[in-house]
Amino acid sequence: MPLTFLIPGPLRSFAAGKSQIVIEQSPATLADALQALWKLYPGIRDRVATEQGQIREHINIFVGIEDVRYTGGLQTPIRDGAEITIIPAISGGSRVVHPQEEAPWLPARARKISDFTLDRRTLLKSFCSSLVVTQTRASQNPASESGRPFRIWDDHCHLGSVPGDTPEERMAALVKWADRLGIERLLLSQGYSAQFHPTPGQFREENDRVMRAVRRFPDRAYGSVYLSPAYPEFSVQEFDRCVRDGPMVSIGEIEADKPCSVPEMDAIVERAASMKVPILQHTWLKIGGNEPGESTPYDVVAIARRHPDVQFVCVHTGGDWERGIRIIRDMKNVSAEIAGSNPTAGIVEMAVRELGAERVIYGSDVGGRSFASQLGKVIGADIPEPAKELILGGNLRRLLTPALRAKGYRL
Incomplete structure (x- = not known):
């Protein structure tokens, strides 16, 4: 059976705008699956892997709901029909989400958190499908302390x-x-x-x-x-x-x-x-x-x-x-x-x-x-x-x- 990569917003420009990519082969490991992805969309590779082929530190990859850091890394086994989610880390602090707090990255039906029984698969799929890069256009060049823009x-x-x-x-x-x-x-x-x-x-x-x-x-x-x-x-x-x-x-x-x-x-x-x-x-x-x-x-x-x-x-x-x-x-x-x-x-x-x-x-x-x-x-x-x-x-x-x-x- 084919497997599916879920592509986050920041990487979609390198995947012809796609949020999901289906791989028709049946790779045995995550390394094999990624190689198949690189062949289809080579621009994604440098954003996910280092020159040595290792997963970059700021990239999180999940097979199903399991973080591959704890399942064998690139040698993580891939079952038929698996979903592989790529999530770039987001910089900034972290905080506890309390009951009844709004979670704006989730679909409306799941937005009110009444307890901590939220399904990890729902969270991953919702997060990946909605993650985008905020593209703020600067009004002028980065400026020096004098206010004069750098050339x-x-x-x-x-x-x-x-x-x-x-x-x-x-x-x-x-x-x-x-x-x-x-x-x-x-x-x-x-x-x-x-x-x-x-x-x-x-x-x-x-x-x-x-x-x-x-x-x-x-x-x-x-x-x-x-x-x-x-x-x-x-x-x-x-x-x-x-x-x-x-x-x-x-x-x-x-x-x-x-x-x-x-x-x-x-x-x-x-x-x-x-x-x-x-x-x-x-x-x-x-x-x-x-x-x-x-x-x-x-x-x-x-x-x-x-x-x-x-x-x-x-x-x-x-x-x-x-x-x-x-x-x-x-x-x-x-x-x-x-x-x-x-x-x-x-x-x-x-x-x-x-x-x-x-x-x-x-x-x-x-x-x-x-x-x-x-x-x-x-x-x-x-x-x-x-x-x-x-x-x-x-x-x-x-x-x-x-x-x-x-x-x-x-x-």
Whole structure:
């Protein structure tokens, strides 16, 4: 028998607006059921699971009325005809619901609570069917203490996992979300890609998608070319097509084909130097070991030392930001980017203390992370207002200014 996923409001935009999704297969475990769901609606995956495939901490999953945390996690058995409910945790305090108190998330027939015999299945189904995201449009950009709005430029945006059938539709969704938070400009890269080792044809396809998106919204986005030291000759040609002769203004995010410290990277960096464009290099410091070819902040330091006149952005700052910040500290042509990690208190404060505000850059990694969670790292940081202005956009504008002026963009 088929099983049914009950989808909450915040995830329905990634499921074609559906509140229920029927899986016709008969998976044996929750892991199998989720894999079947990802195949139908891949955009849901990043919101529910980590890069390692584990359920995110803020996500609650119930099989029937049982919380899978107590029934085996991803190995929870799935019976025929099961209902699987996905519920994002809601932040805020908790309180006791007393008899006769109104419970507005329940249907009217169940709204008056006369005792504590409320059926958990009814609660889960009612909650999931009515849960929505409150979408409040800001009247202006997030403002500094002086009342002057910040000019926010985001250096790290992707089209992957964003709803829409075309690059233009996906970009429209990003612009809509950015408008809610007062984000002025997006630096877009990698297209839809989720490949660790793309072929030259796939690199070209993703760069074409980015250029389509940017051409549709030229006043809101810039493009950054997707290259790899695994294909140095192709990468130089693609740089010329997309940057020298095209609309793009930077390189990267370069991903995990080869460490960026390899000699093959030098030809790409020399091309960047010729037009004074920055390079955004993905980095990570994974406890269980990086993917084959995945760079660390040590690799960025190595290539930056060979090319002191080129500006590098250490994307994610290695994820393990305390180590990453210290690794790049003495390399003055390397900036720390705050995107992609959990909004942990202290990351921005440490980066400013160790590197100076002029070497810290805001990015969201949107498509995989939200604008809001990453903006919160800066807006809520205990640092001076001028430092926030640099991090939220001033530093990125400075890095991009030579290329923007060369191409005739209005600053």
